[in-house]
Amino acid sequence: MGRGSGGRQKLIDAALELASTTRSLASLGLREVTRCAGLAPNAFYRHFRDFDDLGLAAVDMMGGELRRGLRERRLRLARSRQGSVVSTKGVVNDAGRQNIRETVGLVLDFVTEHPTAYVVGIRELNGSSPKMRAAVRRLLDDFARDMAEDIQQMLDAPMTDAVSMQEIARQVIYQMTFFSMDYLEQPQRRDEIREQAERFILRMFVGEMGLQAMAPKKKAAARK
Amino acid sequence: MGRGSGGRQKLIDAALELASTTRSLASLGLREVTRCAGLAPNAFYRHFRDFDDLGLAAVDMMGGELRRGLRERRLRLARSRQGSVVSTKGVVNDAGRQNIRETVGLVLDFVTEHPTAYVVGIRELNGSSPKMRAAVRRLLDDFARDMAEDIQQMLDAPMTDAVSMQEIARQVIYQMTFFSMDYLEQPQRRDEIREQAERFILRMFVGEMGLQAMAPKKKAAARK
DNA sequence: CACGAATGTGGACACTCGTCTACTTTTTGT
DNA sequence: ACAAAAAGTAGACGAGTGTCCACATTCGTG
Incomplete structure (x- = not known):
């Protein structure tokens, strides 16, 4: 059976x-x-039953594998430098940059290893089937949740509140879909794209720390 | 004829x-x-000749109109507050935030006025036809170029080098595609999405200024 | 006006598609 | 080992499709 x-x-x-x-x-x-x-x-x-059904099954399978793989490799990385917790203000120093570099590498490596599944997934992200769209978005949001969690645990003190961290992670994940597609489609520009992705993430973190520093009360109030 | x-x-x-x-x-x-x-x-x-042909024609038409409309409305906005040039470090003060708010509003308004064309365009951004993908990406890059230009002109001194500004504008435009789709699909969350978009842009700018301030030489060297 | 190009119409062709019913093979639980 | 369930096969039906040809209509310009 x-x-x-x-x-x-x-x-x-x-x-x-x-x-x-x-x-x-x-x-x-x-x-x-x-x-x-x-x-x-x-x-x-x-x-x-139909193609939506097949699509959802594919997302469940590949998505689960991808998420598990990413988490595992991330934990392995974290363990290999256990003890060297990054200070909150040290996100942008060499240790922090190394973290970002490794995470970006993780994602881009996975993408190059499973190009077909990834391309189809991203294509369905804005695709025609509402069910598929919802499934892919749910998956990306799960990634963002994982990422936010891991980052917070890696720091000795929270860089920002949980809601903002979640928001940033989501935006990083979504932007990564573009970087990943470029990465697949333009092999000759891979190094450049990699650096662009790293710069983007760095800019987001530095920006958030700046916002926190310059108007913490205003932001807290504006968050309703 | x-x-x-x-x-x-x-x-x-x-x-x-x-x-x-x-x-x-x-x-x-x-x-x-x-x-x-x-x-x-x-x-x-x-x-x-075929559907690629129709698609390219649609992109040319709607894209041109959109780009012209955005530029026009942006210039109108700029003229209405002529003389009040924003200082470089004042991007994040109230005047700068007001600028961001208006620009985001411009885009989101256009999107709600031409939903079908916009949805199809974004869908083709990662779609199956290489020609369509290239056309839509070219269009988005044009937007980014316009945006970068307008921002630089609005400031009394360049916030960063032209290449970085272009890179940031591109990333903002691309992220806006997600915000726009959410905005269309979830009318009840529109205010929240609007604020998220504004925060995102603000974070990018603050982050870039932070990067410029903390390691200008390193960045300039790393840019090949 | 009148001519020709651009635009739109109708019918027909061969083809693929999704789906159904009936049948055979394989896998598996007990 | 055996029987039932699951997986796979074969053929056929009607509907819809892309494309072509020949013919009708509109429209601008000489």
């Missing part, structure tokens, strides 16, 4: 493959996908 | 209408669009 001879996985792979090079997920043909997977058209119905 | 009875425009409108509610541009059917436009299927060939 269960997953048979992996036809389900073959279908997901075929769909991602086709969608990444040809079209959006929803515009794929049922027969097109089954043909590419080496199955009969009807085999699709055994596993999925 | 020329555009006859506006069938071309009808086709573009129909395509945007269908794509914004149903699917991506490339996945539309030729007959579907012509039917929605009230024309015979063959009329499509009179105006466009």
